[in-house]
Amino acid sequence: MIESVSRRAFSGSSGTYNVRASELARDRRLKTLSATVVFLDDTQHCFQIEKRSKGHVLLDLVFQHLELIEKDYFGLQYSENGAAPTPSNSDLVRWLDPSKPVKKQIRNNGNFYFRVKFYVSDPSKLQEEYTRYHFFLQVRQDILQGRLQLPPSTACLLASYIVQSELGDYQPDEHLPGYLSGLQLIPGQTEEMEKKITELHKLHKRQSPADAEFNFLEHAKRLDMYGVDLHRARDSTNKDIQLGVTSLGLVVFHNGIRINIFSWSKIVKISFKRKQFFIQLRREPSEDYDTLLGFNMTTYRSSKNLWKSCVEYHTFFRLHSPQTRTRRFHLSLGSKFTYSGRTEFQTIEEGRHRARLERHFIRSSPSKRLIRQTVPAPVIAEEKSKLIPSTRPSRSYDNKVTSLGAREPRRAWGEASHPSDDEGGFIDRTEERPHFSPLSASRTLSYVDDEPETDRSVSTGVYEIPGYVDTQSQISEEGLVVIRITPDEQGRFGFNVKGGANLNMPIVVSRVVPNTPADRCCPKLNEGDQVLFINGQNISGMLHEQVVNLIRETRDSASGELILTVKPSAVYEAQDIEEPPYQYVPDRPHTNGIDQADALAESMLLLADGLASGALIAQFEQLYRKKPGLTTNESRKQENVNKNRYRDISPYDATRVILQGGTTGDYINANYVNMEIPGSGIINRYIATQGPLPGTVADFWQMVVEAQSTLIVMVTPVVERGRIKCHKYWPALTQTLELSHLHITCTREETEPTGSFIFREFRLTNLETEEERHISHMQYLAWPDHGVPEDPTQFLEFTMRVRKARTGMVEPTIVHCSAGIGRTGVLILMETAMCLIEANEPVYPLDIVRAMRDQRGMMIQTAAQYRFVCESVHRAYSEGLVKPLEEFQR
Template sequence: MIESVSKRAFRGSSGTYNVHALELAAARERKLKGLSVTVRFLDDAEYVFHVDNRVKGSVLLELVYQHLELVEKDYFGLQYSEDSCILGNGSSWMRWLDPSKSIKKQLGNCQNQLYFRVKFYVSDPSKLQEEYTRYQFYLQLRRDILEGRIQLAPSTAILLASYTVQSELGDFQPEEHGPNYLSNLQLVPNQTEEIEKKISELHKLHTGQLPADAEFNFLDHAKRIDMYGVELHKAKDNAHKEIQLGVTHLGLVVFQNGVRINLFSWSKIMKISFKRKRFFIQLRREPSENYDTLLGFNMETYRSSKTLWKSCVEHHTFFRLHSPRVRRKFPLSLGSKFAYYGRTEYQTVSEVRQRGILERKFVRSPSKQLVKHTICPPPSLEDKGKIGIAPARPPGPYAHKITSLDTKEPKKAWTEDSVDRRISDDDGGFLEKTLEGPFSPGLAARVISYADEDPPSPTSNGLYYTPPYSVSQSPTSQLADDVSVTIVLHPDEEGKYGFNVKGGNDPNVPILVSRVAPNTPADKCVPRLCEGDQLMQINGHDVSHALHQEVVNLIQDARGISSGKLVLVTKPAASYRLSAEFEEPPYQYVPAGGQDPPSPGDALKQSMLLLADGLASGALIARYETLYRKHPELTCDESCKPHNINKNRYRDILPYDCSRVVLKNAPNGDYINANFVTMSIPTTDTSNVYIATQGPLPSTAEDFWQMILEEECDLIVMLTTIVERGRAKCHKYWPEVGEAMSFVNVEVRSVREETDESESFVFRDFVLTDKETDQSREIRHMQYLAWPDHGVPDSPRLFLLFTERVRKARSRPDAPVVVHCSAGIGRTGVLVLMETALCLMEAGQPVYPLEIVRTMREQRSMMIQNASQYRFVCESVHAAYCEKKVM
């Protein structure tokens, strides 16, 4: 028996080991080491991840990606709020989890709640190869709309909601979908019965679209919204006006009162930097400028300034570079050492294309339940970086999980037995005269950027240089040039592969895939055959210079063998520039009620019905964005000669050689950045001739007036102001009233100037005198003041009024009308299209705006510069038709 001893007996011992104390310390250490983090996903499901608190954010991110089985993971990230953090400053703005820093250091004593979100919004959903990735983007954008982070027009919100309904409920079924079948779904903010009725009407038009198709269409329309993918940062400009700055794949965007007022593209930005609460950008110098433009913005705090700077660094690296810059260690370097070291978009797309697409099944999450009369109004612009989770139905277990399929020829998770699979031509098996169907994820729409956009180096805490970049160096284009895709097809039970080819009229015309039928081998193969892909080889035979009939014969021969195996080596569509040959109308309008099709005399009415349908569905804008900006076969060599380069206001707005205006007796040579644009009106003798030109530079004002003299012009239409947003857009090439401006060959005297009551227009009268002959003539000058650069007029009524006044000002039908804005393509093209449409209406001829744009771009590149301008002029055309119809 062991007798008890007093504690005094241990005091003189030579050694002790405190087991109990060490056990308690070890337990505390184990407790401190472990960290439980709850991640909330885009479908509102939550999952708890257990990590060591010393690990970096990249470990947690990888666990999240593995949990979702997400392949195209680099577009996503984790956000956390600083509301409950000791480290925070009390703001409720969201922070992105930094993969390179400790999780514990970033989260501090937060409640360890993170949100899985899209961090880099892809410029085009067709770049996303996986259906599951597109679904995650769809969930994110749907959340952005419902929570008010994206403000959009009611018509756009209704259209997007109709795609949500199609994805969740499928085709409209009258026997299943009663009058109030949408009343329990939360589809748009401030939802009403009237809005639900409009959504239902559009839902009926989406028959046949699978959930993946509807979600792709949702993304394809959402990408055109001004606030798509923009996280706003509050700032003030140099005039101390409240503005918001956002970063996108295009560059830095400036908003004021919810309206986008400027875009500084990455191609125009040289440096980005910050110092304390000041954020700076340095712009690339144009050929016509002899100074550097440095723009500064006042941010709320030092941290907000640095956050914006870091966002710029990340977005520029991700979207514009092939790979992140190499990490370099400079022991004595000053300023922030932050850089983005994750994979870029180029690397992500390359890997997925080389690996191939794995077909997956997953469960889609339903829309949130709508609680009537309790919908919160959209948050203000200042609250758009904040998290606000709308009430939702509890998601089913594993709703966010996906299941991989190991079958050699995977089937889609959603199938449609009613899809018409009748294919009857010999070019691969697709019926050419099928109506225009829903968008296909394989159809890569072109990314439209601004050519003359206004997209900075002080000592700073952070400095980032944007590397030189050109179209030829585009990551996307280089990817396509470097990658050839091998596709293996087996015929279906009808012996068809499911695709069409075109081209091959001569050996120099490539063979291209013109159509891919849904749910056919060409559509379901991995990787998928896409419209616009160029065929390079067929079963080992080189067809890069083959004729069309040779290709058809090779395809037919493949059907004849027992296996029917067809091996295609293709060059992706993004690797070359091709004018998409969309012809309006893509289908024939059939009146409701089984009436006979409209007669030829009703062609104008039919075209207006098509125009209205295209505006409502968004198809009109989609076709516009596939049209080439510059004709691939027309040269601009004269403009690139050394002695002419500095005569161009913008380096990428150049006149075609075949239609350029040639000066005969100009002191500075025969070149001017201007093109003849002729618009003929069918069934009439009318041909409106324009000279589309850039706003004159100080060095080209003499050439401009020489052109007016030689071409005998008597009307000048100016669609810009002298200075816009602090940058010169056009040189003041005319004198003040009562004064004269003299050149070598001509003299210009201003005799009158008048501003209209709305202060939107200025009308001037000049007298132009030929010094050689001493002959004079009057020149009418009409300037539109209220038309923002890259934007649209505030009032369609004023725009139509101005266009009518231009038409009335024509004194001679054979004299060209000089039209210019800053670059001579955007606003210039809008006016030419509008006047052409009015002339067609008067002649009773149909109006197809896309054909008018195509005709203009065959004579001057990039006419009508962006989708918002095209939509505006199409809406104005329809409004003019309705007004004339009422009158």
């Protein structure tokens, strides 16, 4: 072996070959870069791009590969250590920046991961079934990885939709006991859970994969953790909290419980300095100071990431288009980051003007790739076209499906192929236009680098959120605080609570009104405080209504003092502005005329504010659908089951209409609903019922006879979207319908000029008693096939005509739609509100809904219906269509 050679040895007739230089030259000629992307169905694909390509080039290739049209909701993730993104390494996860070179964002030759970046608030906003499918895969992944926390009951329901999507209808001969044991559907899956999932799976009969996935998303969107971009932080007491960025604003979580939310409309400015993150809140009219909240982040990088996330979420969900940055000639300090993509508004607007695609795509089965023990995990294919089909006999809708261009998914519990907002299921399918609120220039959300001069006060130090310390408070070893509150002269404590056992949430103080006993007591009660005991009584297992009643009973006691044991909020003096303003329903009615008039006007202001902020809808969605403790046993008897149009819409036993001369028994799917108008002595009496079936027409007319009703209000067409909504239970003009001892003759039929409603007159003859009675029939037709009317004008006119027809009546008015809960409830609430306005009484729609649901379950079925009727009430008042009567103006 030659250990050392003189350079002279290579002189003369010799040759050299530079291996390293040749290798480098070859590498310079190779101008491409490989980037591997892992998709939501666990397939992956390697893309070749130029070395200098920026992120948007790779994103475009990914979207082209997927043929994804609604692409603005998605992005590519990677982690700083090259590992797959998981909740445990969330601080290291980054989104691919479209404006920066890809090669600078690849870590350790790691992969990019295709993910949902912006979670749509309502899946109905998504035009493409293919887009919803990817959202479905993402939320499934969030559940399995623990990002989306949910109660066991909801987990089982969502899992049942997954099973329906992958396996189709439940087949007893095919789906034998234990057929779910090989599928990983939810974390901590047990045999007991699988039995519950099986029972729920049986209820989803005839739902296609697209239907099941839509219903899956409809339930998932209501979870507190849905669509939340979480960031770890600490409060001023050094307690661990999490800050979540959502379409609504910034949410604060503590121990997995949402304790505060700051909406974008409340935030004026967001900024960060080193490891501190700050939000500046809009000053209230009653305040003479600015509120600045600070949070401690783990690192400078995590602080900046949170700030960037806020910028992106606010721009995407709240603005019509991204803000354009103006060039400045002075030295600008701080981040130059801006969101350059399209907003949700732009995406939806483009979708409305774009033709729907009728396309086919292959659904994979992620659950089957997660089979435990019995089946080996298959190799992940590189291309979607290489997916291995299921060995189960295929059904017509298992994998290859047509896009939902012409129809909407079926409701969760309904059996109909063309459901409407009246049908069984009570699933909110809000069909509102997207609500965007771009701020004016004077109140535009600012960022730290927009105005560097104004942020220097922030950079001088950390704004500490004061801890909850008071020398007079009684603090236990667990950090609990005892608060004593004495009501004011009107018997009010001055705070609201939310949560309860029926909502699977702890009881939390949702709002404290300034200058009320709850605000002035020492120690002070704060928003976000969790209430554990009331007057020494543990409330952990109580329903929301029970807690409220317990507080009100204390007010009426001898001492009137309320003693609360609370767990203080992690963030001090933060305002949960998403909650409705205090006292939507006053504890006590006003007593004099002036207060009464003020109360009506105030209720209308609160109504407008609740509609604008969305708080009204949030409170409606928390209200119980059926009153706890009321039974519906009669509806489930074998002889009565076939008399129900929908199996999940049943009358309470306590208020049901009992027939004395029914042809096949005393049962009919109908309830008495009485609405009292305080201060007037008026009680509007109704019978809310389903649209008659062919076999219940005789019972329906028997009910008309026994109730001595002279007015029938029908709030549905006979056929809607090709489906029979109600059997035609009346004869044609001049014709007679003969039913045993009852004969019904149509003597008049008149259609209103716009075609919005039809008026009929019937002559009802009882052959047994030889009695004749004239019945008025009013049918409303202007309700659209899906959703709610865009304009309430015709509905208001119809309601006023109904009220005119009711003049002088003491007998109940029969009101029905299809199920007898949705549009039926809308009409009853609207007429009740008009009567309250005439009586100069305040109008609180939620209280009216509660009164109706105490008499017939599920009255007013969807949030869209509730918003529509609330808007109609406000319009009737503001435009003077209904005014207080003179006898009530004192």
